[in-house]
Amino acid sequence: MTLNVESPRVYTSQGVPISVTGIAQVKVQGQYEEMLLAACEQFLGKTEHEVQQVALETLEGHQRAIMGSMSVEEIYKDRKKFNQNVFEVASSDLINMGITVLSYTLKDIHDDEGYLDALGMARTAEVKRDARIGEAEANKDSQIKEALAEEERMAAKYVNDTEIAKAQRDFELKKATYDMEVQAKKAEAELAYDLQAAKTRQKIKEEQMQIKVVERAQEILIQEQEIQRRQKELEATIKQPADSEKFKLEKLAEAARNKALLEAEAEAESIRVKGEAEALAVEAKARAEANTMVQKAAALQEYKEAAMLEMYLSTLPKVAAEVAAPLSQAKKVTMVSSGSSEVGASKLTGEVMDIITRVPAMVKTMTGVDVSKALGERVPPPRSLYLERVVSDMKREQIF
Incomplete structure (x- = not known):
């Protein structure tokens, strides 16, 4: 049970009337039989x-009673004491x-005379005084302590x-070290x-290549099967x-080949017979030419000087023809003379003859053979006879 205990205007030991209100908790005790x-x-x-x-x-x-005693x-x-x-x-x-009292608490205390207020005011003034003194001392101590504290x-x-x-220095050094380690680890991580990534x-790529290999193998197998099918189709x-x-x-080629072979054998037989005939003819001709050469050599041996002279004289017209060949191609020839020498055809013929007379010396220079000496150093015929012979031969050769 909760009881609100009120005691209005009770005089204390000092004769001051006050009012008090307390709260009590009580119960009827049933645990103990007594x-x-x-x-x-x-x-x-x-x-x-x-x-x-x-x-x-x-x-x-x-x-x-307690209020009156205090x-x-x-x-x-x-x-607490109350x-x-x-x-x-x-x-x-x-x-x-x-009945057992479980608890008691003083709830309120007041008076109608203002004693508590005065007591509070005095205490308040005392407290304020002490506060001001304490504040001054505190300020002094505070300033001293503040100066000391500032120092x-x-x-x-x-x-x-x-x-x-x-x-800060240690931090920067450690930070630089840590940054280096972080950068190194970061670089290692990036490289890793x-x-x-490269390995992946x-x-x-290896898997793709393997797939391509398998696909290619399948394509090859399909192509082989297709080739076999086409081969069978082509065979059919x-x-x-x-x-x-x-x-x-x-069979047709064999027949044609046999025919051509027979024709070739016949042609070969014909050619062989013809060749044998031609060989006999060539052999007879060669024998005739050989006999002619033998007879000619015998004649030359017998008539050495006359033969050489004959060959020399027969060659001169040919030399003259070669010398005069450029003149035969000229359409017009203009000759200039001083008046004391020959003019006309005789002048032109004389110049050709001068060139021909130099032939023995030229032959000796080129071949080392002295034609005049080979002829036994015979005195040449007079120039007039010699020239007449050459001119007649040249006319016969139709040089002029």
Whole structure:
């Protein structure tokens, strides 16, 4: 049960009237037989309200008694002591009635005379005074401590700045080291990634090549089967008729070859006979020419000088013809003379004869054979006779 214990205008030990309100929690104790019997004796036949009223009045009386034994300051300042006193006194009295006080708490304290307010004001002024004194002392101490703190702060700041700079230096060094390691690891990771990517691409290419190989093998197999099919088709549609045609052509070719062979054998026999006849004719001609050469050689041996002279004289017209050949191609010849020499055809013929007379010397120079000496150093015929012979021969050869 919860009881609201009110004690209005109770005089304290100092004679100051105050009002107090407390809250108590009580219950009828049924765990112990003696207390239960005591409660039955006290409250048998009473209602719950009546039981609460008995407990409330008992607590209120003890609360008043404690208030009268204490000063306002004690009650106000030491509420725990007040609560403890009321709880102990009320519990010892109510327990005899079979009721147990579970808890008691001072809820409110006030007065109608303004004592508590004055007490609060005095205390407030005292507190304010102490506060101002404390504030002044605190300000003084604060300024002193602030100066000391500032000094310590600056010293600490310098030390701290030094430590910060040192820490910054260490941080930068470590950061550079870490960055190098990170970059190295990153480069290794990138290289590893590139390597793995290259391996993957290579593997994909190998798989693709393997697929192409399999596809190519299938295509080759299909092509081979198609070739076999076409071969069988060709054998059925072309080869067998072609074999028949081939056999026919072979027989025709064999007949033509036999015919040509017989004709060639006949032609060869004819040529052989003709060749033998021609060989006999050539042999007879050669024998006749040989006899002629033998006779000619014998004649030359017998008539050596006369023969050589004859050959020499027969060759001169040919030489003259070759010398005069350019003149035969000329359409018009204009000759200039000083008046003391020959003019006309005789002049032209004389110049040709001068060239011919140099032939023996030219032959000797080119071949080393002295024609004049070979003729036995015979005195040549007079120039007039010689020229007449050459001119007559040249006319006969139709040079002029």
